[in-house]
Amino acid sequence: MASQKDVFNAKWTEPLTNLFVRLLVEEVQKGNRTTSTFNKVRWNNIRAEFNKQSGYQYNILQLKNKVNKLKRQYGSFKKLLSQSGFGWDNVNGTVVVDDPSIWDSHIKDNNDWAKFKKDGFP
Numbered sequence: 001m002a003s004q005k006d007v008f009n010a011k012w013t014e015p016l017t018n019l020f021v022r023l024l025v026e027e028v029q030k031g032n033r034t035t036s037t038f039n040k041v042r043w044n045n046i047r048a049e050f051n052k053q054s055g056y057q058y059n060i061l062q063l064k065n066k067v068n069k070l071k072r073q074y075g076s077f078k079k080l081l082s083q084s085g086f087g088w089d090n091v092n093g094t095v096v097v098d099d100p101s102i103w104d105s106h107i108k109d110n111n112d113w114a115k116f117k118k119d120g121f122p
Helices: 014-029 041-056 060-080 103-110
Strands: 088-090 094-097
Touching: 014 041, 014 060, 041 060, 060 088
Parallel strands: none
Antiparallel strands: 088 094
């Protein structure tokens, strides 16, 4: 087993995140999730397939940490879209606003919303 020193920090690019999310969705669509998460066998399958397709060697803890981060971001994203004047553009995959000037005041109160201004959510 790798020591703490041997484990590297996972670097999540947009393509890696998209690959990971796609693999998670595929597992759910196959009916391989019976609770709010995956069992150890499924996590091993996801890890193996992710590492095979990405060329990286991420461990299960790194993948679970990414899921938890995505869940937090999704909660924040949903809260943003529930604000008056905010909506979602399915074609471009971006947040749209009735009045662009409202972004600044909302971002000032919620710093983590700034990333959604250009990038949307995976």
